[in-house]
Amino acid sequence: MSTLKARIILDSAKSSTQSFFAAFDTVRTARGATAGAPTDEEQDLLRAGLVFAAAGLDSMLKQLIREAITRLAEKNPKVQEELETFVHRQIRGDSEGSEAISGHKFLARVLVSANLQARLIEEYVRELTGTSLQSADQLFKTVRALGLDPKEAQLDAQQLKGIFDIRNKIIHELDVNLNTARGRRTRHSRRKPELEEHARKLLDVGERILGEIEQQLNSA
Numbered sequence: 681m682s683t684l685k686a687r688i689i690l691d692s693a694k695s696s697t698q699s700f701f702a703a704f705d706t707v708r709t710a711r712g713a714t715a716g717a718p719t720d721e722e723q724d725l726l727r728a729g730l731v732f733a734a735a736g737l738d739s740m741l742k743q744l745i746r747e748a749i750t751r752l753a754e755k756n757p758k759v760q761e762e763l764e765t766f767v768h769r770q771i772r773g774d775s776e777g778s779e780a781i782s783g784h785k786f787l788a789r790v791l792v793s794a795n796l797q798a799r800l801i802e803e804y805v806r807e808l809t810g811t812s813l814q815s816a817d818q819l820f821k822t823v824r825a826l827g828l829d830p831k832e833a834q835l836d837a838q839q840l841k842g843i844f845d846i847r848n849k850i851i852h853e854l855d856v857n858l859n860t861a862r863g864r865r866t867r868h869s870r871r872k873p874e875l876e877e878h879a880r881k882l883l884d885v886g887e888r889i890l891g892e893i894e895q896q897l898n899s900a
Contacts, residue, residue, distance in 0.1 A: 686744040693736020700729035733879035758827035
């Protein structure tokens with residue numbers, strides 16, 4: 681199956697994410713906490729659970745693109761349309777990837793290749809996987825590149841943006857809240873139900889996307 685590695689990544693992300701939330705419960709039990717706010721150290725386990733879920737979704741999607749995009753381009757008109765749009769942008773020199781090149785250089789790369797279509801898809805994969813997919817906009821772009829309808833995949837842009845915003849605060853700002861009273865540097869208070877639900881939603885998105893692609897590739 682051409683999605684085997686993507687499936688392994690997603691399953692590993694689920695396992696690792698759940699381990700952090702389980703570790704949170706273990707630590708709380710060990711110190712005899714039955715109520716009250718968790719410590720910052722305990723909340724770090726919750727934060728790590730969300731971060732791993734987001735990273736797992738990112739990694740799975742990139743692997744899915746590498747594994748499946750060639751076959752999808754052969755059988756799915758929507759994927760073909762997205763590939764054509766990419767080629768048009770490249771020829772205009774309007775690349776969105778991390779390795780933007782001129783239209784002339786793009787044409788030169790492609791035209792000297794022994795297999796024109798294979799080289800086009802290689803360049804397409806390079807653009808799709810060249811940046812982080814941990815944002816609502818990038819997630820929607822990836823879903824469309826895979827030939828899926830974001831609505832049918834049950835993607836809620838506003839909800840996903842909120843989840844990724846929290847992830848970004850954790851990763852880029854250490855979850856520090858600079859707007860607390862008296863100018864004290866404290867961290868945002870995080871609760872297990874909140875972060876566990878956010879992590880579950882990200883992994884559920886990955887499961888729906890991967891399941892749909894597996895079904896497409898396994899169909900006649």
